[in-house]
Structures are given as structure tokens and as C-alpha cells.
Amino acid sequence: MSNATPPFSISASMTHSIANISEALGKISALYSPATIEHYKQQKLTSIQMKNSEFQFTVSDLSSPDSLLALHRSLMKDQSEKSGRYREQGLALKNGLQMAPQAIRVPKMVEELFAWFNTTNHHPLISSAVCHYELQFIQPVAQGNTELACVWQTQQLSQWHTLFSLLNIHNLIAATRQRYFESINLSTKTGDSSVFIEYMLETLLSALDILESDLKSITKSQTPQHPPQVKNTIHLDIQAPQVIALINVFNQSEKPLNRQELQNQLGLKDRKHFRERYLKPAIDAGIIEMTIPEKPNSKMQQYRLKS
Known part of the structure; x- marks a missing residue:
């Protein structure tokens, strides 16, 4: 990141994805009761897949460098001296990621990133994806940068719309891990994070489709009969x-x-x-x-x- 404004551009694909995500969120919110959604969340919370600190960490504000470090501290299992602190050395990056900026530049870069995030007028789906990419580019901590970026975005999107609290971005990218890192690398090479943003929006939309399917299964198992307040004599597929x-x-x-x-x-x-x-x-x-x-x-x- 060469200046205080992260480099990215808005594409027609992004606009289309945002519209589809918004419609999916509205449909799920209207179609399924809060009780059904809470039941689904409790099922996930008690499953092995979701037993991690991501769902134990909740704060009212995640929009400052200090809160980012606090999040990292909560995610570190060993609570080592590197927990919740910026890295002080260079990194040997894996997964084909490009060379990370010098450690001495990290605090300033993170500060500029959050200054932008707190003042941008871009849609939360865009701004959170931009920050996710920039955190992977900056690599602010010595270890756990991918999980940190994923959990941070999950929490930010959950504050925008509660249904995102049912998703786990870290698990979502695991299913398309190669595409995830390819989109980061390509964005870094071009100096524009648009490729990564498009990837992230597509991933979130797919996750919402799966969420709706899961909720539909729960609803069918709980209420196999006609929905409430609808007469059985109506000659229409009221289960539509x-x-x-x-x-x-x-x-x-x-x-x-x-x-x-x-x-x-x-x-x-x-x-x-x-x-x-x-x-x-x-x-x-x-x-x-x-x-x-x-x-x-x-x-x-x-x-x-x-x-």
C-alpha cells in the first residue's frame, strides 16, 4: 500500500454480487424465523468445526489498530510474547505470497488502513474485503495473519448484518484455498485488490446459498406441515x-x-x-x-x- 487510500476499482461484477448478496440476506431474514436461525447457530457452535475462539471473541468496536491487536491476542492459543504485537522482523511467506513490507513500516500502514476504513463511504462488503486483502499484504503479525484477516472481516460483516455471524470466513476460504491465495497474489502483482474483492464476494454469496439450504432443511424437519396462518384449502403451492x-x-x-x-x-x-x-x-x-x-x-x- 503506497498511500493512505488502498488501490482498488469497482467492477460490474462486484455491483452484481452485492445486489445478489443483499437479496439473499433479505430473503433469509424474511423466510426464516429468529428461532430457526438461533437454532442453526447453536448447532454450529456445538459442532467440532465451529469450536474455536472466533466465536468466543465479540467486541463492540473492531475499527482501530489496538482492537486488531486485541483480536490477534485472543486468537493466539499459546499467548506467547508475539501475541497481540506487530511483527518486528521480516517474514518467509508461504502459499506463493509476495514479499511482505518491512516490519518497521507495519504500524504506520495499519494506522493508515484503519483511518481509511473508518471514513470510507464504500459498501461494507467492499470495504471489509479491501481491509482483508490489505491485512494479508501488510502481514502485521508474526504468525496467524490469515486467520486474523478472516476473523476480522467476519466480525465486521456481522456488525453490518447479523446473519454473517452464522458464517466462518476462515472455513469458507479453506474450501477454495488455492483461489484465495491466487487472488491475493494477482491483486498484489497488479497493484489493485479488485480480483480479491470479486473472489470474496463470490465466496460470501455461495456461503449464503448454502446457509439458506441448511435453514430450509431445519424448517422442514421442524414444521413438515403447512406454515402457520395459511388455510389448507388454498389451491396453491403455499410452500413456495x-x-x-x-x-x-x-x-x-x-x-x-x-x-x-x-x-x-x-x-x-x-x-x-x-x-x-x-x-x-x-x-x-x-x-x-x-x-x-x-x-x-x-x-x-x-x-x-x-x-
Whole structure:
């Protein structure tokens, strides 16, 4: 990093991935109850795969160099003298990583990185990925840099959206380890972390797809019958995810909602897609109704569960 602003550019692929991730987050939040999500989290916390200090470390602020070192201290198993301290020597890097900056430059580089992170207007999915890459480039500590960068990003994204607390980025990259380090190396060679950002966004989207599949399995095992507040006489596949998601939004609301409010709750931006896949099937099935049925195109139109 040659200056206080990390070098990267925004691509069409990133924009597309961010939209898909946002929609996936909205869909999962609307489709599955907090109880189901908590049940899934507890299952993961008690599994061998997730028994590590990453899920024991929670702080309200991870946006300063000191908090980064505190995180490293918590991750180090042996609590050695190198725990929670910047490295003081050069590193013999593995996995094909390029040469790390001189140790004497590390504190300043980390300080500049966090100064940028705390003031940037870029989307959290972008800024957290940029910092992840930069931490791998700087290699701030003597050992554990990969885990440190992964856990830091996991915690930052969890503060942006709670569903990311169900993911473990360190485990996610293990499945594509070669691509992970290749994207870091290519970004370093080009002096632009865009390749790494694209890789990270794709990885997060794939993880959310798997998360949704896991939650769906839990839901089926817990509630094999029809979802609550839906009549068995409705001649429609009411188990369709879109219909269930819409029902859950109304179940969590104490008042009728307009189209835009419903789309926001579901994390959907495409009006036509929402109308054709969510709204119209639910209305046709008699699950929801308009508050102004005589004026279906009214700007004041709202919707509610049909009693």
C-alpha cells in the first residue's frame, strides 16, 4: 500500500454480487424465523468445526489498530510474547505470497488502513474485503495473519448484518484455498485488490446459498406441515419460498404494508419480479388482500394478511 487510500476499482461484477448478496440476506431474514436461525447457530457452535475462539471473541468496536491487536491476542492459543504485537522482523511467506513490507513500516500502514476504513463511504462488503486483502499484504503479525484477516472481516460483516455471524470466513476460504491465495497474489502483482474483492464476494454469496439450504432443511424437519396462518384449502403451492417469505413479513408486522415496504423487508429491488413472484400469487391464492381493493393501482395501496 503506497498511500493512505488502498488501490482498488469497482467492477460490474462486484455491483452484481452485492445486489445478489443483499437479496439473499433479505430473503433469509424474511423466510426464516429468529428461532430457526438461533437454532442453526447453536448447532454450529456445538459442532467440532465451529469450536474455536472466533466465536468466543465479540467486541463492540473492531475499527482501530489496538482492537486488531486485541483480536490477534485472543486468537493466539499459546499467548506467547508475539501475541497481540506487530511483527518486528521480516517474514518467509508461504502459499506463493509476495514479499511482505518491512516490519518497521507495519504500524504506520495499519494506522493508515484503519483511518481509511473508518471514513470510507464504500459498501461494507467492499470495504471489509479491501481491509482483508490489505491485512494479508501488510502481514502485521508474526504468525496467524490469515486467520486474523478472516476473523476480522467476519466480525465486521456481522456488525453490518447479523446473519454473517452464522458464517466462518476462515472455513469458507479453506474450501477454495488455492483461489484465495491466487487472488491475493494477482491483486498484489497488479497493484489493485479488485480480483480479491470479486473472489470474496463470490465466496460470501455461495456461503449464503448454502446457509439458506441448511435453514430450509431445519424448517422442514421442524414444521413438515403447512406454515402457520395459511388455510389448507388454498389451491396453491403455499410452500413456495416466495409465498412463505411474504407471510413471514406480515406476521412480523402489526400494520398493513405498501409495496415498497414489502420489497425493502424482503431485500428485493426489482418491482416486476416482486409483483409476479411474490405479490400476485399470494393475492390470487387469497392469502393477502389489498386495503383499497376498488383501486388496485392507488398510490395509497397497502396489503395485509387476509383474515
